[in-house]
Each structure stands twice: as C-alpha cells, then as structure tokens.
Amino acid sequence: MQWMKNVRINTKLIFMIALPMMGLLYFSVNTIYDKVTELSEINKLQMLVTTEVSMNDLIHEFQKERGLVAGY
Secondary structure: OHHHHHOOHHHHHHHHHHHHHHHHHHHHHHHHHHHHHHHHHHHHHHHHHHHHHHHHHHHHHHHHHHHHHHOO
16 A cells, blocks of 8 residues: 555546546446447338338238139
C-alpha cells in the first residue's frame, strides 16, 4: 500500500472513474450487440412469414382451381 501513497490524487481519481466506466462500456456494448442480433433474427423471421403468407395464398388459389376443374 506504500505505492498508493505516492500516487497523485488526479491519478487516483482517474482510476476511480475509469474502472466503473469500463464496466459500463462493456455491458452497454454487450446489450447493444444482443439487440442487433435480435433485430437481425426478427427481420429474417419477418421475411419468412411474408413468404409463407404468399405461399398460402398461392396454394389456396390452386385448390379453388382444382375444385372448379373437378366440377366439369
């Protein structure tokens, strides 16, 4: 602890502020990365759902046409 007595006040204050700020920065970047990943997954799912709805509409039209043709 002798070396702590030789350290200037400014340096001590910088360490007291820098360490919590580094922790805050780490958790902020981690949270932002998680949100960006989640948004990417949501966009992929949205595209798949849109494709699925279009396919359902196409299949429904085919089924209606098959029903009309079966009546002849």
